[in-house]
Amino acid sequence: MRSVVEDVELPADHPGVSDPAYRARRAAIASSAAAYVEGSPIPEVTYTREEDSVWRSVSTELARLHERYAVGAYLAGAAQLDLPNDRVPQLREVDARVHALTGFHIRPVPGLVPTRTFYGALAERRFLSTQYVRHHSVPFYTPEPDIVHEIIGHANMLASPPLADLYERAGRASLRAGSDRALEFFSRVFWFTLEFGVVREGGEMRAYGAGLLSSFGELQVFRGAEMRPFELDAMGTMTYDITRYQPVLFAAESFESMVDELGRFFDTFDRR
Numbered sequence: 001m002r003s004v005v006e007d008v009e010l011p012a013d014h015p016g017v018s019d020p021a022y023r024a025r026r027a028a029i030a031s032s033a034a035a036y037v038e039g040s041p042i043p044e045v046t047y048t049r050e051e052d053s054v055w056r057s058v059s060t061e062l063a064r065l066h067e068r069y070a071v072g073a074y075l076a077g078a079a080q081l082d083l084p085n086d087r088v089p090q091l092r093e094v095d096a097r098v099h100a101l102t103g104f105h106i107r108p109v110p111g112l113v114p115t116r117t118f119y120g121a122l123a124e125r126r127f128l129s130t131q132y133v134r135h136h137s138v139p140f141y142t143p144e145p146d147i148v149h150e151i152i153g154h155a156n157m158l159a160s161p162p163l164a165d166l167y168e169r170a171g172r173a174s175l176r177a178g179s180d181r182a183l184e185f186f187s188r189v190f191w192f193t194l195e196f197g198v199v200r201e202g203g204e205m206r207a208y209g210a211g212l213l214s215s216f217g218e219l220q221v222f223r224g225a226e227m228r229p230f231e232l233d234a235m236g237t238m239t240y241d242i243t244r245y246q247p248v249l250f251a252a253e254s255f256e257s258m259v260d261e262l263g264r265f266f267d268t269f270d271r272r
């Protein structure tokens, strides 16, 4: 295993692309995650004051928005997990708390992992998480998953028993995708549900997708998106652009009906 990461590849329009200190910081955190071996303690990252400050601003603002826009199951999970608002939490402590609540583990990875690896881990109730923090110049935006997205978006979901079970069922479904095309179909359904899903709850649209719940800007405007019925075949064939707010979302009639239908889809997914 390569355990020293010399540099990280960032796209040309990444906010940190021409900041050498940020790149070096990313490489150092990636090296520590790359050295992780299953069964050993998750490496701690000593976050800087700047990184803690990014976390503080984003998590405080998002928590305020969640009260208004997040589904009840997410809010219940977040209340149980009770993450700190004033500093970046260590994956080790998030892992211990999530595991005690739902049996899910959080495991560190240096950066994006292959699609099959990421989804396959879910089948074993393991969520692969990055540890780095987005660039401080734009705290409310990231072009890639960072620890804010992973933990505020996904770990809070994984602290909710019905949502954690859905993640595992998604992971098992991914293992039955017998071709790249089938995996693509599955990934699109995952995108429009567990990343960008919304449901009708208490007479209004509320978000349960981690992508929405970790996006300060999009969370305030998603109710203006075109809402289509919860049709899995439509999701699986729909293209999307990760660099902009989603113009189309798929809305379930209730949280319970979403869990039922999506769970059944994952349990019976078997495509070539």
Ligand SMILES: [Fe+2]
Binding pocket: 145, 149, 153, 154, 195, 210, 211
């Ligand atoms: Fe995500």
